[in-house]
Amino acid sequence: MFQNMLIERCIVGVAFAALGSAALAQAYPSKPIRLIVPWPAGGAADAVGRAVAEGLRVELGQSVVVDNIAGAGGNIGTQQFVRQPADGYTLLLATSSTNSANPYLYKKTGFDPLKDFAPVASLGIIPSVMVVAAASPFKSPQDIVQAAKAAPGKLSCASGGVGNSAHLAGELFKSIAKVDVIHVPYKGSSPALTDVMAGQVDYMLDTGAYGQIKGGKIRAIAVASGKRHPMLPSVPTFEELGIKGMTMNAWYGVAAPAGTPAPVVDKVNAAVQAAFKSGELGKRLTDLGAELRPADAAGFAAFWKSELDRYSGLVKLTGATLD
Known part of the structure; x- marks a missing residue:
């Protein structure tokens, strides 16, 4: 009971x-x-x-x-x-x-x-996009790889902070391309992109640069996705450029x-x-x-x-x- x-x-x-x-x-x-x-x-x-x-x-x-x-x-x-x-x-x-x-x-x-x-x-x-300054001599990821291998430790890659997606995307690219590039972390992606635009840092793999790309303030050279991005139809994917496994978002x-x-x-x-x-x-x-x-x-x-x-x-x- x-x-x-x-x-x-x-x-x-x-x-x-x-x-x-x-x-x-x-x-x-x-x-x-x-x-x-x-x-x-x-x-x-x-x-x-x-x-x-x-x-x-x-x-x-x-x-x-x-x-x-x-x-x-x-x-x-x-x-x-x-x-x-x-x-x-x-x-x-x-x-x-x-x-x-x-x-x-x-x-x-x-x-x-x-x-x-x-x-x-x-x-x-x-998706992450590899971006460089509008006046950068780098036209493709291969240009960056070539320059990095010619001068190890000289090129720099920005991120919005240690551990964020831009940092990991940069590390993934370095791992796949087997290059020695300096990581430059910032307190947020906005100041990082500002220094990339100014040519203070060589490149960045970022998810927040679409507006600046559209405005012509920065140039996209590759998309880390399985397909081209609808906002950037003329920008190839890393896969198209022969860089396998470079997918990040x-x-x-x-x-x-x-x-x-x-x-x-x-x-x-x-x-x-x-x-x-x-x-x-x-x-x-x-x-x-x-x-x-x-x-x-x-x-x-x-x-x-x-x-x-x-x-x-x-x-x-x-x-x-x-x-």
Whole structure:
């Protein structure tokens, strides 16, 4: 009899928990939402974050405040994020750098790449593009390889910070081409691109340069993708140029702290999907060079896991380590 009473109480408890979770989702959001972007203002991640924040604002009817918390390759902002309440009022712009690469680059990130997060919605990927100054003598990656082999340690490659996608793309290129090139990290991709434009650094493999390329401020010489980018139809892929295995991109998505109620996760995901369907979010991301990858929470979780596996191999291949 006691066992039957215990079972009944458990069933009632689960039912009340489900009702409470549903009620929470119905009321959510009742106050402004904070979106942590663990990268500086002015770069590709910041632009993606602001596009998402605007889309969520429209669809959820609450203001969404972008909070740039940069440092340590995105780890500082992500560390702060995982300590926030799991109520949906603090979200994270998850990126390939912080959530796929950093667990293998850093001895300690301050967070578990899977256990501390609730994947909410994937957004898209942006392929890396090799760019040089408009006046650079380099017309192709082969020109860079030839110059680097003629003078080892003389050429330089910029990135938006140690461990980000530009850094790994640069290391992958060095590994495949077998060249000795100096890595020059910056505090964000914007200052890095500025120095590439000025000829202070020889080249960069970046995901945030599409606007500058279109404006003629910088020149693209190869795309690190399996196919040509629709925004850069005249720019060949590395594969076309005979450089095999040079595929690199940055991915972006929205995450909540682990333990966030499923109805809240589903509501934010639905808001992202609605923002895509309205056309504005998709347009803004496409203008940044993104290939859209909308998915539900489960689909994003599966992609996230597969990217962790992929970056494990990539970091080993390049030999890139931090700390």
